[in-house]
Amino acid sequence: MADLKPAAPLGRLLTKKFFARSAHDVAPDLIGATLLVDGVGGVIVEVEAYHHTEPAAHSFNGPTPRNMVMFGPPGFLYVYRSYGIHWCMNFVCEKEGSASAVLIRAIEPTHGIPAMRRRRGMNDERMLSSGPGKLCEAMAVTNKHNGLALDAPPIAIHARTRKPDIVSGLRIGITKAVELPWRYGLKGSKFMSKPFPG
DNA sequence: CTCTTGATCTTCT
């Protein structure tokens, strides 16, 4: 069980400008990018887009203490508590007030795998960060990170160096607006929370 | 493999 593996080539650091457009454009462009928190993380392989005009979004009913960051400017991190026990992370997109974001659902571990194993209490690489709650635990992301800039320490997001094959489909685990195909994944990745149909 | 359930925070009704 080697902890070393070839890391993906890292492109330039993404800045807030990258997120200042529709979440439906940002989401597929994030597939293949490398997300690091305090140097620990990996390649983004699964995301979902949310927008305040559709009822599955946390921002649908207007600002609350929890979702306030979503209503702010793009390029910041929105972290929320899920089912009382997990943390989930989003990248705020578009523009101030549009309350749109991209939920990070899964990454392929490439950096700091021993730390992720320790935090998760598991050895199987496929189980370290193949889900929104799992990846936050693996990267030690909590409400303390809510509102942090995406282009400043401890967060670093490196652009992909090549455009990968991307698949899209229905979002997972929601009960409203289930028909919207706003989930994006890296084709063939074994590190997603669930495979895409087909 | 699938199905069920408990954990227990934030928001809405």
Place this chain on the structure above:
DNA sequence: GAAGATCAAGAGC
């Protein structure tokens, strides 16, 4: 009081 952008463990097939 109930539901939800979840996860892991256990039962059953």
